Amino acid sequence: MEPAHPKFVPDPSASRETMERLQREIAAHATFEDAFAFDPRAVSATGTHTLDSITTTDQATDRSSADEPADAAHEPPVVVGVDQAFLDDRAVGAIVALRGGEVIERASAVVDLEFPYVPGLLSFREAGAVLAAFANLDVEPDLAVFDGSGRIHYREAGLATHMGVTLDLPSVGVAKGLLCGTPRRSLDDLPEGARVAIAADESVETTGEGVIGYALQTRQYDSGDRHVNPVYVSSGHRVGSETAADLIGRLCDGYKLPEPTRLADGYAAEVKRERGG
Numbered sequence: 001m002e003p004a005h006p007k008f009v010p011d012p013s014a015s016r017e018t019m020e021r022l023q024r025e026i027a028a029h030a031t032f033e034d035a036f037a038f039d040p041r042a043v044s045a046t047g048t049h050t051l052d053s054i055t056t057t058d059q060a061t062d063r064s065s066a067d068e069p070a071d072a073a074h075e076p077p078v079v080v081g082v083d084q085a086f087l088d089d090r091a092v093g094a095i096v097a098l099r100g101g102e103v104i105e106r107a108s109a110v111v112d113l114e115f116p117y118v119p120g121l122l123s124f125r126e127a128g129a130v131l132a133a134f135a136n137l138d139v140e141p142d143l144a145v146f147d148g149s150g151r152i153h154y155r156e157a158g159l160a161t162h163m164g165v166t167l168d169l170p171s172v173g174v175a176k177g178l179l180c181g182t183p184r185r186s187l188d189d190l191p192e193g194a195r196v197a198i199a200a201d202e203s204v205e206t207t208g209e210g211v212i213g214y215a216l217q218t219r220q221y222d223s224g225d226r227h228v229n230p231v232y233v234s235s236g237h238r239v240g241s242e243t244a245a246d247l248i249g250r251l252c253d254g255y256k257l258p259e260p261t262r263l264a265d266g267y268a269a270e271v272k273r274e275r276g277g
Contacts, residue, residue: 004168038077047101077142081260093129094268164237171236
């Protein structure tokens with residue numbers, strides 16, 4: 001898979017000011033609402049399609065009424081998990097593609113690092129390996145789930161948005177920590193399945209909407225002695241905030257992280273070991 005918009009591919013010679021300006025352009029180009037062809041109810045970590053736990057947006061409902069069963073004649077969409085690892089002065093990009101909960105392909109790439117670590121510009125550091133891995137992917141994905149932020153970013157252009165727009169691919173970001181924004185209520189002791197809206201605050205150059213993502217409690221212990229923190233889900237490109245949270249809830253299979261990125265994380269570590277890391 002090659003970039004649909006090569007102008008958004010990072011330039012190692014660009015200044016920080018130029019990179020931040022490019023992020024603003026990426027955010028302006030991004031579509032933070034549903035614009036995909038698959039039925040979100042057909043997305044599953046196990047291949048089992050259920051209709052009782054999905055909340056669709058108006059756009060999703062227009063495609064396939066919530067009162068009608070998902071079309072069993074159509075194959076489930078191809079969902080890819082995307083993760084990265086670092087090996088000395090190189091970066092590893094790893095992609096695991098699943099259809100109906102089954103792994104159908106893995107693709108990876110190892111490239112030289114051309115960008116230093118700069119807070120807020122992490123997508124520029126990781127983009128080379130990610131795009132190289134996508135170039136090695138044979139299957140055409142319907143949805144990409146990135147280990148990293150999407151719209152929950154200072155300029156609404158985290159890795160999932162940057163790569164989603166560059167590839168013109170429906171994408172969602174799932175981060176382990178909250179980069180910016182403010183939860184609309186406490187995140188303490190959330191029950192499994194709960195979600196809390198993340199609102200833009202003064203640290204976010206928002207395009208106008210208050211909600212930029214959700215804290216999603218994908219797993220929780222029954223006992224109060226132990227606690228699992230939520231993950232932070234946000235639109236990358238062509239997926240709305242509510243649908244993004246719905247999809248990630250459906251892609252978790254008893255783990256904190258959604259299955260696509262959990263498998264991509266393991267694959268990235270495997271590639272790193274094979275290359276001497």
